[in-house]
Amino acid sequence: MTDRPIRVLVCEDQELIRAGYVTVLGAQPDLEVVGEAANGHEALAQAERLNPDVVVMDIEMPLLNGIEATRRIAGPEAANPAKVLVVTTFNVDQYVYDALRAGASGFLLKDAPLSELIDGVRTIARGDSLLPPAVTRTLIGRYADRIRPAGTPAPLDGLARRELEVLRLIAGGLSNAEIATELVLSVETVKTYVSRILTKLNLRDRVQAVVLAYRTGLVSAE
Template identity: 75%
Template structure:
């Protein structure tokens, strides 16, 4: 029997929230165990219900989704939650902050239902969700402000010294939003070999997932500026 993913939907717009609940409830492997219309309620229900995945809006009353994410999945959280942030392009700067706060990925609110369902399943199994196009558009837009002025001597840059040249290369491609299969094609490696490299990178840098790897790469100045608007 397939494992049922328990979901908490956090969204202040009732119609949008109802739409998410309807979509998820129709899936045989998903169960919506709670709903929240503001950040404080999201934290309370997450701590009480312990869902497998939290679908989190960014702009919510009382406490925004970024701070709620930080408290539930940030470095000070003893048991980090798996959080999928939903957003729109006009709040893209907040998306980066949400990723820094500990979110496992993000998706646009106007994504079609199959993409939303896939995103939840991806986060539920412990993977991060980074669309190449959206990653470059969002994080790349803020690359310069994310990088410390003294990049060559920054703590983030020093952390990368533990990586081999090939691992540096793989991290750079991860920061560009490439999947394992795409990295394999670019470096003429097998997907399994790339997966091993990614695992080593995360372990060496003490990172939870690819999202954190992208953030670190940009802060260290390893990644290029990305696509500029």
């Protein structure tokens, strides 16, 4: 475990908002703002050059929108994928869905308190997702028919019975504490199971785990 600060790249086309993010995030002892970008092309160039841990990404940006920039920075084709926190004024299911499909690890509205932005960066840096459980459940469930193929692919074959139970509950939108209560386990034990699941399935975070659970048919939208 390293004690170095979390390296953050801020991508936002509105200068005042970008400056505010940079100031607030840079004031945290465990965060370091290593770069800024005012459009999607700059975001790609800076991400490649700086290799940040977390990218704070606006959706509506000139030249290249935040969804496509996220896909190139955090998607499966990215050479050195970063974790992306999408921050936008648009509280629209389709935006959230597209951002998650592109590889984002979390979603936050611009009118959220700045403390939530700070906590959000820390949350996705440690491998957790930033979506309220209810949003995870309804959003992924609503679009499950678009992302779940027929049959159950092989990846889940490597999971033990208890790990499958935990994955089902993650996909149901339960937090670690709620999973612990449901399965009568300690929160630390649940964290261990979640970490093991992500490692076995080669997943970046809980968001990817939720999507995979629907894709494989482990859970359904019904």
